[in-house]
Amino acid sequence: MNNEYIRVVNAKENNLKSISVDIPLKKFVVFAGKSGSGKSTLAMNVIYNGYFNKSLNYDIKIKPCALVQRVSVLDSSTLLFEYMQIIGFDCKKIKISNYIDFYKQNKLSKFSTEELEEIIKLLELDLIDLDKELKAISLGQFQKIRLFKMLINITDEQLIILDEPAIGLNYVEAEKLAAACNIITKAGFSLIVIEHSIPMINNCDHVVEFGPGAGCFGGQVVFNGSIDGFKDSKSVLAEMIWKDTIKTSSNEEKLKKFLVIESVNEYRFSGENISLAIGKFTCIAGKTGTGKTACLDILYRSCDKSSGAGERRKGLAEIKGKNEIRRPYIIDQSPIGNNSSSIPATYINVMDTIRNIFYEKQTCANKLTKSDFSFNADGKCKVCNGLGYSKDLVGGEPIFIKCDVCKGLRYNSDALKVKIKDYSIGEILSKTCDELLEINLESNIISRKLGFLKTVELSYLTLGQPSNSLSGGEAQRIKIAKELSKKLGDRCVYILDTPSRGLHLSNMQSVINVLKMIVNKNNTVVIAENNPYFIRTCDWLVYLTKDDRENMSVLYQGKPQDAPKDVKMELGI
Known part of the structure; x- marks a missing residue:
């Protein structure tokens, strides 16, 4: 060296x-x-x-x-x-x-x-x-x-x-x-x-x-x-x-409908009125600690109509324009699985389909059961217990080390002997979305859901990657893909925190296009985001600030192209 x-x-x-x-x-x-x-x-x-x-x-x-x-x-x-x-x-x-x-x-x-x-x-x-x-x-x-x-x-x-x-x-x-x-x-x-x-x-x-x-x-x-x-x-x-290939929106359309949360006194806000454009793409920006995520929480609780929502709304002022919203969806960056064996294939509901494909394509006399194609049951590698890895800590954070026996494939040797198009089930789960689309497992369900993962710039993701090794941004985009795979309703508000997380500049426009597609289905999108490219392309900007005592307030609400010069400088737009 x-x-x-x-x-x-x-x-x-x-x-x-x-x-x-x-x-x-x-x-x-x-x-x-x-x-x-x-x-x-x-x-x-x-x-x-x-x-x-x-x-x-x-x-x-x-x-x-x-x-x-x-x-x-x-x-x-x-x-x-x-x-x-x-x-x-x-x-x-x-x-x-x-x-x-x-x-x-x-x-x-x-x-x-x-x-x-x-x-x-x-x-x-x-x-x-x-x-x-x-x-x-x-x-x-x-x-x-x-x-x-x-x-x-x-x-x-x-x-x-x-x-x-x-x-x-x-x-x-x-x-x-x-x-x-x-x-x-x-x-x-x-x-x-x-x-x-x-x-x-x-x-x-x-x-x-x-x-x-x-x-x-x-x-x-x-x-x-x-x-x-x-x-x-x-x-x-x-x-x-x-x-600088992405330019600030020049939309001159007059925005007419707003959700207005009046006299916000939650967190460290003191009687602020926060306006969010209905049927449009709104970005809430501001330095760290100015209340961006707090605004998303207030918005969700204000619009929520599910069981127990009334209790969660206690202390919140009534929100104007709420009758224009059917229901809120919050797509956060929390992990997509609660246990160490969770993988994206399970979360987007294709694991059962993959397992059935391998079970049905067996030709040998002594067929394995469906349970033999589950790394949580009979098919698991006995050394790593179906995880495919062992875990170590780096500075208090998890680092994953590949299992020496199954080589990270999670399955035992019997399950790995069954092949489709020369690939075992463990190898299929180790392939990227792009590779799986090329291999073609001849399942419309799998192809459709892989397509949505590709739409949100996750074509490199493997369906068998441990969910707890995904970044927050990747987890959030998987959740977006899952929502897209459903039949999108209308008059809903989709709430996201920092959707730019982990995105390369060349991928941002694709995710922005997905958010605008949701808006075009007669929905509202509200994000907390400081990335200049997302801010430039939104329809409505809310810019938050705080004083020396960390009291939060709204500094600017309006179209991004009309923001004051000092706000544009802070945001890089």
């Missing part, structure tokens, strides 16, 4: 195609590319695991630490200073910024006092109370806090790996996060960031782009060089960033 590089040779993990790559040390390096193109595999499975697991035969010589995605804040009454492991310091009614004074005397981190002070300001954590409960903190704030916690607790690690730290941040917040990343590298650390955010890419030192596609169509390094070289490259991603 050259002293100036992390050198990876012949990496074949997951979909990586025997790649060799040199990654510069003490630089802010972005791993870019579509979801499923190999970014996380190289960062976590090869570089991170390669240091701790020498049997992988990767010569990784600097010790890494990693911060992987979280879908939600810990629902806990744990206080912030307890979570951050701050000891020997009275944290009652004290801001995070005041902790620096204590730090000056104790020198508890590898960073200088000045560096930590600047990072705290850039992350906008300085005014957060250390005795605040975690459940009262927004997801965006929590992600920043997790990063700061990592930094103050670093010991002998020299490489920091971050998985999409800019998710949910607005344009200016992402620029500040990029500036914080540059402070980290100037302090002597090496930094690898898996990221889709334009400000993060634009302000890094070095880009490694994976592709050209995702899943089996990815796994290659299509660019590896400085940010200046990337700008001059012919990469589709580079052209989208610097040619």
Whole structure:
């Protein structure tokens, strides 16, 4: 290994195609590319695991630490200073910024006092109370806090790996996060960031782009060089960033119907009126902690007519225009399965169909039962108990290691002997949606549902991937695909939180088109989103802000093209 590089040779993990790559040390390096193109595999499975697991035969010589995605804040009454492991310091009614004074005397981190002070300001954590409960903190704030916690607790690690730290941040917040990343590298650390955010890419030192596609169509390094070289490259991603191909909506139609939630006093709102366009695509934007997700919760509870809805609406003001809405659907980023054996095939209701196809196509005299084609029953691999993997923890987050016996296929040898078009049931579940459409299992139900997964840019997904290994964005898009596979009703409101999560720039228009298709069926779509491309294409924008005491308010409501210049600057539109 050259002293100036992390050198990876012949990496074949997951979909990586025997790649060799040199990654510069003490630089802010972005791993870019579509979801499923190999970014996380190289960062976590090869570089991170390669240091701790020498049997992988990767010569990784600097010790890494990693911060992987979280879908939600810990629902806990744990206080912030307890979570951050701050000891020997009275944290009652004290801001995070005041902790620096204590730090000056104790020198508890590898960073200088000045560096930590600047990072705290850039992350906008300085005014957060250390005795605040975690459940009262927004997801965006929590992600920043997790990063700061990592930094103050670093010991002998020299490489920091971050998985999409800019998710949910607005344009200016992402620029500040990029500036914080540059402070980290100037302090002597090496930094690898898996990221889709334009400000993060634009302000890094070095880009490694994976592709050209995702899943089996990815796994290659299509660019590896400085940010200046990337700008001059012919990469589709580079052209989208610097040619700015998605323009702000110029819809001049006068919007006439609105849901108006009056005198909102929930959370930290103080008598705000929030207007959402009926039969249109509305985007709620704002910095972390300004109440975007809170608005979605208020909207859902205000429109909900299911059993017990009256109790859940207690304390909410009546919503004007509610008679125009038949029912609300909330499509969140929570996991699609509650147990470790859950997979997308089960969630979208094709697993029984796949199992029946294998059962019915048997030709041998001693047929297996349908239960033999279930990895939760008689067909399971006895070593991994049908999971296909064992689980380890990386920084408190799950990492999945393939079973040595079934090779991740979940099934025992008897079930794997049955083949359709030369593939076992385990191999079918390991194929991407694109590959399955090409194989063609001759089932209209399966083909139709695979088509909807492809529509929401999940063509790289395998139906047998553990559901608890999916990102929040992937889980949300699977839920969208499931809704699309049903007969869409009308006069409903579809509520989504950060649908851009995990999306490559080239995939965003497809998801935006799906949301607009739902609107065109006489429905309303409301999203909480800071991504500039989603904001530019919406019909109605609600921009939230907060004061120094974290009281929330509406700064702007209207069409995105009519927003004030300062709002447009904050949002990057």
